Amino acid sequence: MQCSDSIPSAQTGVGSHRERSGEPVRTVVSNLPFEDLKKREQPNRRYEGNAIRTNKYRLWSFIPMNLFEQFHRMANIYFVGLAILNFVPVVNAFQPEVALIPICIILALTAVKDGWEDFRRYQTDQQLNNTPCFIFSRKQMCFVERRWKDVRVGDFVRVLSNEIIPADILLLHTSDPNGVCHMETANLDGETSLKQRKVVPGFSSLVRVLPITKYLERPDKRRTGFGIDSLLLRGCMVRNTDDAAGIVVYAGHETKSMLNNSGPRYKRSKIERKMNTDVLFCVVLLFFMCLIGALGHAIWLETFSSMPSYIVPDSNGNYTPSVLAGFYMFFTMIILLQVMIPVSLYVSIELVKMGQIFFITQDVELYDEELDRRVQCRALNITEDLGQIQYVFSDKTGTLTENKMVFRRCSVMGTEYCHEENAARLAVISGANEEEEVTIYQQTKLPPLFPLEELQDVHTGDKNHANTQVTAASRRRSKVAAEAQSDMAFSSPLETVVVPDRKLILEVDRQMASIQTGPYLDFFLALAICNTVLVSSVTAQRQRVRVNVADLAGAERVGDVLRALTHIFCAANLSNESDGFHSSDVSDAAGQKVISSERKVKSGLSGSEEVCYEAHSPDEAALIHAAKAYGFTMMERTPHYVTVKLPDEALLKFEVLDILTFDSTRRRMSIIVRHPHTKEIIMYTKGADSAIMERLGNVFSGDKIKCVEQWCGWKAVCFSLKVISEQEFRAWSAVRQEALSAIEEKEERLMETANFIESSFTLLGATGIEDRLQESVPETIQALRRAGMQVWVLTGDKPETAINIAYSCKLLEHEDLVFTFSTSRKVLQCQLTNASVPEQTFTGPLMEPSIGLVIDGPTLSMAMSDELVELFVELCKHCRAVLCCRVTPLQKSAVVKLIRQKLRVMTLAVGDGANDVNMIQAADVGIGVSGQEGMQAVMASDFAITRFKHLQRLLLVHGHWCYSRLANMVIYFFYKNVAYVNLLFWYQFFCGFSATAMIDYWLMIFFNLFFTSAPPIMFGIMEKEVSDSTLLSLPELYKRGQHSEGYRRSTFWIAILDAFYQSLVCFFIPYWTYNGSDIGIFAFGTPMNTVSLFTIILHLAIEIKSWTAVHWVIMIGSVLVYFIVTLAYSAICISCNPPSDPYWIMHKQMADPMFYLVCILTTVVALLPR
């Protein structure tokens, strides 16, 4: 076999050597000749196998490893340290074993949680590792079925249609005669569009068994070059291709999908950081209290001339010197007062956050019926940060806007066609949609009636192509689903159906009829051809439905995809309500529905032939449908041919000579075809207006430019044509081939060739595509503004478009003073100084002019250079709105980081596309909009929403709630523990600072663990000081969280002081009552314990602003549990807890009227200040 890239085996060693030293070269040798060798002698032995292991622990190492990890938390070390301290004999702990219980419970709970998660990972891994696949075996000379884990680098693997690719495979063969293979990367990046992979040049027939050596780059994240065009990635699914085969180059953990798999993110919220410092304060406080105890004890001992009988000597009969006794006492005190930093605090906070997340995800207002998706909380521990956002950075496309392109108008040969009918239709659609919602809204208020349901069935039935099995069950179908259905039925044609402009269609018809050629026809041909849209017929779709989605890598993502699939299916396919369906059927139908309802827009609504387009971007879809509306339907696309049906039903089959794909630097794409009739070589180019205009051959089209400029609200796409002579093409083609096969600097060379041929076009026309604003975007932005948030828009679009959108979404007002910065460096500096200096004079007393700042990418990078950055930040502080245009993803994240660091504010970034990932990760809170552009943003985000408008509710309502709940709960926790611990502390003054507790040790532990833990947790989850409607109507309330007013140092100290006061009351009223009487230690402690329970619970009761049934149950339940447990405990425990058997004390106390009188008085006095 002749392979252009096969290398003599002598170089293999060199290659491997180089790889080890870090050079991006990978040598792969086929395993086949070495099949019989032992494992140690395999040439590819140093590469990893395909078995993966994502679980952290092994069975034997689970406990040590998990403990090791848990001890990375400072708190755990502290608690374990205390527990160990209990065992030191000199501190005289009552029962050292008891002290171990809480920390053990905490550690065990965490370990069980970790272990369970890890076990789930292990199961998924096993499932993946045991998935069958086909590996070529030389002995049997055919592909034999093996498991994924058996795949090794160098194996030849065959993948059938709709199977998942087991490893990163270099494609060497496909069943497709053109050597193409399609794969769906939904599991990798969430994009449901198909990607084309080509067989490595030179391997068009099935590979024979020969040692082949290849160079490939290392699997780092920018794996480009040789592999990318013919690399099938692990986890992806082969589509539209019967089978494909290739050699494994990366296996197991080295595959791209595994490298991309990063674990869940751990962020620390602002409150948590603050809380940690307060925990330190508590430690200091504890330290001082212990110091007082130690000194007190030493001094107290000094007062005795001879030892009294109640001071117990050690076992030898000697008395410890008072200084040493004081020193020991310090540690005993730590043990006594350790409750100050509660073990339960961290656990409670985690529980509370889980509860908060539960309620956020359960919010029906944040549920998107169209996508059947709830809000997703991916970061588990920053819910309260949502309530403290000060800066919002938003992407434009897909976040503020729908990213559903609507064909609005076009201009051909200088004439503008406004498509007013189309515009009118769009207006009608949105109107009708609202109306529909209103009627359904009214209907649901009625009791369910059969006629109505049937009406609904019929109404949706004719829209739903999959609706073949309307059963009786479907009558009970939800009306919400019907609503969703109608939504989808309308939103799809928004993009697909274009009502042709009458004038234009006349023009087209005239040219069609007369000369069969002309600029109008070329224009629409360009629309139809010049794209990368794939056509898939309905039958083709049916083939590829055997989706075994559950086996895919990355269980989480798969789960999402699967849920999305079944969901769309559920919303659409009304008949499948019976539970007896199997999952394969479900995913089958779901798969279809995804394809036909999402942006791969179905064309056959009216026509008989079912043609589905699978477009990479929504504007391509919009354009191809526009062409179709005028009768130019693309029927088929293969790598070598494109077939277009003309309005007169004739088919034109263009031979595709080359495709220069779209990239962001050129910002255009071209297709070079040979016209079937004229045999001319024609290049159609499509691109952004600027990208085309600068390369026009003749300059006669000045008026066109003008009209394109006028459409600045819409995305303008220009089409142009160039006829290339045969010789010219051949010459260029040779250069192109050379560039294609180049190994070094391939990208650059390809770019050069593309730029070379893409010049001196003839402009055909331009189209205007509108990206509609999402619903309620202006309202949301206004609400966020009123809530004191600064809203910035960072977009890659050109300034004109961005400004337009900014006006339409009320980011900028017409009376605003707008600075536009897009100038050179020196001028910028002047501008910055000028702009900020008058600003400062303005801001004072009179009026604050609202300033909008528009800045473009290059200028931004200048503004962010070292010497200007201070000025820039200063200026930004005064701007009402900032709009950054033409910024790269990296710049987006740089801006976010800059603001976050310089201004020390809480930032939130929201975006939907891969280009927002950096920004989302840089911000304190990253929000992904799961929309049109795949799932990368969602994967990187902390929270995923479906519509921009949800941000309003998420921040203003849930953010506020979560923040105030958590802040109050943390404060309360500190208060509670300080109040309780101080009781013990005051007692030290009356027991010679000997660290005696007047409360039974078990009851002390129970007090924190059971009696008083549920109410604050409930408080943290369910408290609602302000209703959601109030929060939404008064966004100003949000400012409380921004300025951290819920949790300030002063609040903390006030709570501590309050705790001191209450503990004084709780201690000294019983003290004076019982002083001098015959009361025993634990009989004395019992009323105190009870009183502090009442005080603590009632304190919370005063804090709680809204009482639901749950509150009542938990509050009263806590008190009841206290009495029941205490009574039971003191009835049973005769000698089970040696030094402090509380036998019958509680009963005795409860029979004494004084007990109640003390309790009532103390509670009232303790709470009177409140």
Add this chain to the structure above:
Amino acid sequence: MMASSYSAKEEDGHHSGSAGLGGTAIRTRKPDNTAFKQQRLPAWQPILTAGTVLPAFFIIGLIFIPIGIGLFVTSNNIKEFEIDYTGTDMSSPCFNCSQSFSWNSTTPCRCVLFFSLDQPFESNVFMYYGLSNFYQNHRRYVKSRDDSQLNGDERSLKEPSKECEPYRTNENKPIAPCGAIANSMFNDTLDLFYIDPNGTQTQIPFIKKGIAWWTDKHVKFRNPSSSNPNLTAVFIDTAKPVNWRKPVYELDTDPENNGFINEDFIVWMRTAALPTFRKLYRIIQKKNNMTPTLPRGNYSLEVTYNYPVRSFEGRKRMILSTISWMGGKNPFLGIAYITVGSICFFLGVVLLFIHHKYGNRNNSSDIPN
């Protein structure tokens, strides 16, 4: 204090109907539209307003003042007499006894104090001994006992708990009862004599049973192998606490009050919460309705002075007291109730005044909707 404004939000209206239908068979991810999950549970939102706070103040005042007066009167009706017999003073009859101290002196030191009661004590009189500056609540002291030994456990009798160190064994015999608490048991003997105007002394009869808690006497404290009435045999292999004069089985002649179930011992073992405390010593029971338990007149207190308190500057007292439902004499609680009640009432008046003067203006801002 709080206004009950029930604002049950029943806006479930249009959503709830659809959720009921949709949630059943379709596996939609739409969240359940229940009041709980949507945080729409009917809630009672207490709002503090002048209208609710003021009555609360008055009510607290009006309830607390009568309680306080009741407590105060009850406490005042309790008759109490206290006499210090420590003997630190040179003039005190017990001065000599207090100076010459040794735990193991064989000859008991006696002293007699005279006192007179101005008022007769009508009902049952409780006789206490009181100690001051005695830290029975010291941590190590509190720990120094073995409850299972006291509960009659044979094994603990032979092998007392480590907590009892250094009062665990004596000359290789286990101490029963072990520990510092038992070791330091109060061992003064007090006798009370009524001196008739004609000079004859009559001893006042004491009851020494019924001074400990019933549960302590019958459940918590038990003699080992209680079937065996011969306590001497039961405690044969044990040593007496070092400070004791007699072993534990010689505390009393009454078998129901001997050994671990001796009530003086049980009372002592219930450690006091505070350094100044009293413990019940004897009860003087009322004889009949005609004569007071302790008539007015002169009495003499005969003390067998055994217990040393000089090392920690402690004081020893004898207290005679009648008791009521609220226990011993303690005016504090009554005064506290009266004070708090008055403060509440006063605050109520002040707030009412402020409210009347500025009320109309404040009213609107006080009540957030």
